[in-house]
Amino acid sequence: ISCRCENVQSCDEKTCRNYGVCVNRTCACNVGRSGIFCEKEITVQVPKFSRGGYMMVKKGGDKRRALREISVKEIYVNFTTVRPNALILWSQKNHNFIGIGLENGFLKLVYSMEDGNKTVIERPPFPPINDGLWHSILVMFYPISMVIDGKHFTQEFARYPNVTTSGIFYIGNTPTLNSSLIEETHGMFADPFEGCIQMFGSNSEFVDDFSKIDGRNIESC
Known part of the structure; x- marks a missing residue:
């Protein structure tokens, strides 16, 4: 035998x-x-995410800077994936958070308001984007609107949301050692991202070379 x-x-x-x-x-x-x-x-210039990998981007690009609470005015990400469910990015400060991901192939934006007392979930009427093609997402606040592959979506509120976080953005996953991703994201996302991310930006500060960004289990696209 x-x-x-x-x-x-x-x-x-x-x-x-x-x-x-x-x-x-x-x-x-x-x-x-x-x-x-x-x-x-x-060499990782355009990162490929798999095996639960993640990257950590700090606003301003300074790994040593002690970050205080920042107001999120806009977020941009350019990515490709074939997975229907995934966390693309997450940022949090105490009870305040913002997250972007996919749910059944559709874009899902979540964020908290009123110091975490209110959670808003946005699902813009756009076709599924887990088709293996490159897609660009721009989220803007004051007022809140989204641009997906050049198409605009606007949401009206009685007052503009003030979305604040620590200024640390986790891309693709969070460093969950003692808890699950769904716990870390308050039940919003259960699956890490699998695919490639070409560019990320927040408040007009962009990253298109990820070779110096901290993270784990990242390959090159």
């Missing part, structure tokens, strides 16, 4: 290289590293 078995290597606390971390017997590698034990060096 012969057995054709795949020898799957697993990690422990000592085997992950280049500051990788062993999570569930698999090495979670920092941006710029890949391989079973994070032994390979890669």
Whole structure:
């Protein structure tokens, strides 16, 4: 009797290289590293998200700066995916948050108002965008409106929403070690993003080269 078995290597606390971390017997590698034990060096300009990977963008691009609460005026993201359900980005400060993702292939925008006492969920009437093509999303507040692939959608409120966060934006997933993604996002998103993100921006500050951005389990598109 012969057995054709795949020898799957697993990690422990000592085997992950280049500051990788062993999570569930698999090495979670920092941006710029890949391989079973994070032994390979890669260049990530346009990131590819899989295996629960995420990136962390701080407003202003300064990793060392202590961030206070900021007011979110606009968010832009350019991405491609074939997954119907996914978290694209998430930012939070105490009870205030904002999130963008997909639900059954349709765009879903969520944010809190009145210090977290009111949650707003927006689903603009636009066809599914999990078709593997590149799509651009621009969300603007004061007043709130969305531009999806050049098509405008506007929502009227009695007063303009004041959306504030910490200024830290998690792209694709959140670093959930002791809780699930759905818990971290207050039940709004359950699945991490799988696909590629070409550009991200907030308040007119844009990132199109992700090679110096912090994150885990990121490949190159």
